[in-house]
Every structure is written in C-alpha cells, then in structure tokens.
Amino acid sequence: MTRATKIITQDDVKYIASLSRVHLQKEETQHLTKDLEGILHYVHKLERLDVREIDPTSHVLPLKNVYRCDEVRSSLKQAEVMQLAIQQQNGFLKVPKVI
Amino acid sequence: MMPAMEQRYETVIGLEVHLQFSTQTKIFCGCANVFGQQANSQTCPVCLGLPGALPVLNQKALEYAIKVALALDCRINTLVKFDRKNYYYPDLPKGYQISQYDKPIAQDGHLLVADENGTTKRIGIKRAHLEEDAGKLIHDDQTNSSFVDYNRTGTPLMEIVSEPDLRSAKEAYDYLQALKLTLQYLHVSDCDMEKGSLRCDANVSLRIKGTSSFGTKVEIKNMNSFKAVRAALEFEERRQQEILVSGARVVQETRLWNDAKALTLPMRSKEEAHDYRYFPEPDLVPFVLEESMIASIRCSVPELPRAKYERLRQTYGLSEYDTNIIAADQDIADFFEACAKLYGDTKKIANWLSGPLLQEMNARKVGLKDMRVTPQDFIVLLQKMAENVLSNLAAKETLKYMLDTGKGAVLVIEERGLAQLSDSAALIKIVEDVICQNESVVQSIRAGKESAVGFLVGQAMRQSQGKANPKMIGAIIRNKLLGSSITEAY
Numbered sequence: 403m404t405r406a407t408k409i410i411t412q413d414d415v416k417y418i419a420s421l422s423r424v425h426l427q428k429e430e431t432q433h434l435t436k437d438l439e440g441i442l443h444y445v446h447k448l449e450r451l452d453v454r455e456i457d458p459t460s461h462v463l464p465l466k467n468v469y470r471c472d473e474v475r476s477s478l479k480q481a482e483v484m485q486l487a488i489q490q491q492n493g494f495l496k497v498p499k500v501i
Numbered sequence: 502m503m504p505a506m507e508q509r510y511e512t513v514i515g516l517e518v519h520l521q522f523s524t525q526t527k528i529f530c531g532c533a534n535v536f537g538q539q540a541n542s543q544t545c546p547v548c549l550g551l552p553g554a555l556p557v558l559n560q561k562a563l564e565y566a567i568k569v570a571l572a573l574d575c576r577i578n579t580l581v582k583f584d585r586k587n588y589y590y591p592d593l594p595k596g597y598q599i600s601q602y603d604k605p606i607a608q609d610g611h612l613l614v615a616d617e618n619g620t621t622k623r624i625g626i627k628r629a630h631l632e633e634d635a636g637k638l639i640h641d642d643q644t645n646s647s648f649v650d651y652n653r654t655g656t657p658l659m660e661i662v663s664e665p666d667l668r669s670a671k672e673a674y675d676y677l678q679a680l681k682l683t684l685q686y687l688h689v690s691d692c693d694m695e696k697g698s699l700r701c702d703a704n705v706s707l708r709i710k711g712t713s714s715f716g717t718k719v720e721i722k723n724m725n726s727f728k729a730v731r732a733a734l735e736f737e738e739r740r741q742q743e744i745l746v747s748g749a750r751v752v753q754e755t756r757l758w759n760d761a762k763a764l765t766l767p768m769r770s771k772e773e774a775h776d777y778r779y780f781p782e783p784d785l786v787p788f789v790l791e792e793s794m795i796a797s798i799r800c801s802v803p804e805l806p807r808a809k810y811e812r813l814r815q816t817y818g819l820s821e822y823d824t825n826i827i828a829a830d831q832d833i834a835d836f837f838e839a840c841a842k843l844y845g846d847t848k849k850i851a852n853w854l855s856g857p858l859l860q861e862m863n864a865r866k867v868g869l870k871d872m873r874v875t876p877q878d879f880i881v882l883l884q885k886m887a888e889n890v891l892s893n894l895a896a897k898e899t900l901k902y903m904l905d906t907g908k909g910a911v912l913v914i915e916e917r918g919l920a921q922l923s924d925s926a927a928l929i930k931i932v933e934d935v936i937c938q939n940e941s942v943v944q945s946i947r948a949g950k951e952s953a954v955g956f957l958v959g960q961a962m963r964q965s966q967g968k969a970n971p972k973m974i975g976a977i978i979r980n981k982l983l984g985s986s987i988t989e990a991y
C-alpha cells in the first residue's frame with residue numbers, strides 16, 4: 403500500500419469532530435487521523451473494481467416497499483419521556499438556550 | 502434615491518414551501534399527527550430516535566406526496582429513497598433528519614399563477630421531496646434556556662422548491678396563494694400558516710435588469726403569514742437595492758423577518774457552513790412506485806383551481822370577481838354547479854353565492870358544508886325573488902331564517918310572513934295613507950321634484966313592514982301624483 407497521497411488530514415478530522423460536537427485532544431486527533439487513513443485506504447481497494455455494468459445500490463437488503471398503514475398506535479406518556487431528559491420543566495425538555 | 506437607478510434592478514425570488522400532511526399518524530411511526538396537544542405526549546421510541554427503534558414509512562404520506570407531485574405537473578422519480586441530513590440542534594432528537602437528497606420524489610413541475618388582470622405566468626417547480634418535521638423550541642431569556650416539545654417531530658412534511666422565477670414580492674405572494682389553493686384542493690393538509698402547517702422561506706437577490714446571472718442571494722425565514730411574506734420580501738427588495746445603489750455588496754446570509762419591527766435582521770446564531778453530510782438512510786429500504794399506483798392516485802386528483810376557474814368562466818359566463826370567489830372554495834364551486842343544473846340564471850346564483858350566502862358563512866364562521874341549505878332550497882329562494890314574491894331584502898331575511906332553522910324557503914316565507922305584498926288594492930291603500938301624511942313632500946313632487954318619490958316609497962315600505970313590492974309602490978305613487986301609467990313599472 404502506498405502512502406504517498408494523504409486521503410485524510412488532521413484538519414479534516416478536527417472539522418468532522420467539530421460538526422459532531424466531539425472534543426478531541428491533540429493525541430486523539432493524531433491517532434484518529436491515522437486510523438481513518440487506514441480505513442479509507444482499505445475501502446479504496448474498491449476503486450480498482452470495474453462497476454460499469456452494475457446498477458447503483460441505495461440499500462444492501464434485497465427488500466423494497468415496506469410500508470405501514472396510517473393507523474394510530476399509542477405513544478409514550480409525557481412522564482416516561484421526561485425520565486429520558488437530563489433536565490426538564492413543565493413537560494418540556496430543558497436545554498441551554500440555542501438562539 | 503433616483504427612480505432611474507431603481508429601475509436598473511430586477512428582483513429574483515425563489516420560495517421554499519414546507520407543507521405538513523394531515524395524515525392520521527406521523528411519517529415513520531404510529532404516533533398521532535395532531536396539533537395542540539400537551540407537550541411531549543405524542544412521541545415514541547421511533548420519533549425520539551431511541552437506540553434500536555426503526556422507522557417504517559406511512560403509505561398515506563407517500564401517496565399524498567405523489568398527489569402533490571401530480572398536481573404540480575412534476576416528473577415523478579419512481580425509485581424513492583431517503584437520505585440522512587445530519588446536524589445537531591435540540592429540536593432534532595436523532596441528530597439527523599430523514600429527508601431526500603439527490604433523488605427527490607418530484608422534479609421539474611410548474612404552477613400557473615394569475616395576477617389580478619388575469620394574466621397568467623408559469624412558475625417552475627424545481628423539486629419537491631418528502632421528509633420529517635423537527636420538534637418545536639421555545640426560547641426563554643430569563644432562564645437562558647430553550648424548551649423542547651417533540652410532538653411535531655416526525656410529522657410528514659413535503660418541501661416544495663420553486664425555480665427563481667418570481668420577479669417581485671407581489672408575484673411571490675400570488676404564487677403562494679395559488680399554491681395554497683391548489684394544495685387545499687388536494688385535501689392533503691389544512692394549509693394553515695398560523696398553525697405552521699404551511700411554512701414559507703424565500704431566497705431573494707437583485708440583478709441588473711437584462712442580465713441572466715444571479716446576484717448574491719439572501720435567505721429570509723420566519724415569515725408566519727401571507728401578509729408577512731409580502732412585507733418581508735418588499736423590505737428585503739428595498740434593503741438590497743439601497744446597498745447596491747450605494748455601491749456596496751450584499752452579504753450572503755440568512756435573515757429573519759421581525760413582524761413587530763417590520764424589518765429583516767441577520768440571524769444571530771453562529772452560522773456554521775452548511776455541511777449536512779447526506780448519506781443514504783440505511784434504516785429504510787427503497788420504494789419502487791408501480792405505474793398502477795401512480796395511475797390510481799392520478800384519478801384522485803380533482804379538477805384544480807386554475808382549470809376550474811377557466812371552465813366556470815367559459816361555461817357560465819361569470820364575472821372574474823364571482824369566479825374567483827367561487828373557485829377559491831371547492832365546496833362553493835360544487836354548490837354553484839349543482840344550482841346551475843337546476844336554474845338558468847347563473848349570474849344570479851353567482852351573485853347570491855358570492856354575496857349574501859358568503860356573508861352568512863363569514864358571520865357564522867362556518868364552511869358551506871356546515872350551512873343548512875341545499876342547492877334545491879337556494880334555487881327556490883332565487884325563484885321566489887324572480888316571481889316578485891320576495892323583495893331583495895326579504896330574500897336576505899328568508900335566507901337567514903333558512904340557515905337558522907334548516908327549513909326550506911317556502912315554509913320560511915309562510916311562517917315569517919315574508920311574502921311581498923303585491924295585491925294592488927292593499928298597496929293603493931298604503932300609498933293613499935302615505936300621501937295624506939306627507940303633504941309637503943307631495944307638493945314638491947307635483948312641483949316637479951320627482952326625486953322625492955323615493956322618499957314616499959321608503960315611507961310606504963316602512964308602513965308595510967318591508968313587505969310591499971317597492972316597484973309597484975313607486976308606480977302607484979307616480980300614477981297618483983304625476984299621472985303616469987301603472988304598467989310602466991313592469
């Protein structure tokens with residue numbers, strides 16, 4: 403495997419981390435960059451395959467048209483939902499102000 | 502600012518409309534799709550995005566989307582797949598929205614929009630896709646927190662994106678009205694902007710007239726009524742014009758319409774570069790639309806407002822005003838056509854529909870479906886007027902009682918004694934009384950002031966408690982005072 407071209411840089415990893423709200427230490431960033439580089443190199447083997455005759459696939463399962471009828475099923479109770487919240491007030495989930 | 506400068510610029514607007522479907526349940530789970538419930542009482546593991554929960558598409562939501570696509574003359578992508586749009590915001594419990602990215606269900610449609618002069622313009626529909634709505638946030642300055650209600654999360658939503666074909670705030674407003682009416686005809690949503698079931702964002706830019714490239718566009722959000730859309734776009738048009746005229750450049754940004762201050766302001770939240778990292782939704786398998794399914798939905802698309810308008814105008818020779826009112830409501834249009842089958846005076850039907858009946862509907866705040874009158878009853882009312890049994894005023898009274906009681910016109914006229922007095926002996930007696938009581942007016946009429954006849958007619962009408970036939974009264978007065986023939990009135 404040649405490593406002449408970098409598929410992913412530390413800046414890419416920092417950017418993805420920021421989009422994902424993940425705070426990384428410097429060593430973690432270096433480590434993850436190396437790991438992701440390896441994964442991407444591995445996946446890049448696929449590029450050598452000739453896929454001209456193959457239709458694009460959006461899903462790996464041999465299934466289609468799985469629907470549900472428009473019928474109401476019971477929901478969770480408000481109190482049950484509130485138990486999932488870190489903070490709550492009057493039936494609302496409470497989070498730091500976002501605007 | 503010099504008018505000559507203003508005229509150099511042309512406004513370019515594209516609208517993004519979000520439509521909530523009125524299905525019984527949400528798009529990917531069985532939670533009830535209802536508005537105004539107790540906060541966080543309509544959620545489940547699927548719409549809360551709890552680990553392991555899997556979405557399953559509501560067939561009705563897909564059918565509604567196809568119906569909208571057909572009504573907007575779109576090309577339908579028969580392979581329907583969903584994609585994840587990833588971003589973090591507290592109103593999105595999963596951390597992503599299930600949406601459609603590269604293959605929207607509908608593309609390349611159009612809508613014909615008429616202005617008040619009846620000139621139509623074709624507005625392109627770039628794409629329309631199916632997605633799920635997010636939750637609702639309430640911001641609180643005092644506690645410096647936001648409150649989240651997930652009831653709305655997962656409501657079926659269709660995003661309808663127009664081409665940048667709109668050239669003024671007015672045109673955008675007309676397009677939105679026409680789109681709403683078309684969507685209402687489909688019965689897939691209540692299309693209520695106040696409730697948020699119809700929402701509208703806009704992209705606005707200006708360019709030098711005659712050029713084909715686009716200027717820097719600004720996205721406008723937070724327009725919560727039709728009036729707000731028009732006001733916000735007019736404001737933004739002026740704002741950008743002033744910037745360009747001063748030689749500065751428009752900044753690409755998202756601005757929020759502030760209804761109280763009547764202006765747009767930059768959105769203050771940290772604008773992160775939009776990087777949604779779309780990828781195919783692995784939890785939903787693809788959907789292949791069969792031609793037979795599309796065909797059966799096509800059958801459920803009714804005659805649409807524009808077509809109905811044209812047909813009513815041509816078939817019944819109605820005025821633009823009446824046709825607009827009648828075509829603006831499917832029930833009214835159906836009612837009109839049922840009446841037209843029974844009675845030849847279609848202009849009269851239209852007048853009485855768009856006039857007194859509509860007034861009663863508005864006063865009672867109900868739709869035509871909830872009014873206690875059938876086309877048959879309504880026609881009898883009009884016939885009684887034509888036969889001079891009812892004066893205009895008495896007919897309005899009759900209509901009111903008909904609606905109050907659900908009784909037919911004939912019965913109401915009889916019960917309330919609303920029939921017009923056309924018995925000439927009785928009318929002559931009333932006129933004679935009025936002549937005796939109004940000597941000075943009588944003299945002035947005899948002296949040539951014929952306009953005063955109207956006053957005496959009014960007096961006679963009052964004396965008969967509105968039941969006298971005013972035309973006959975007028976004729977009798979003229980006959981008595983001026984010697985003209987009574988039959989002239991007929």
Ligand SMILES: [Zn+2]
Pocket residue numbers: 527530531532543544545546547548549655
């Ligand atoms: Zn749910």
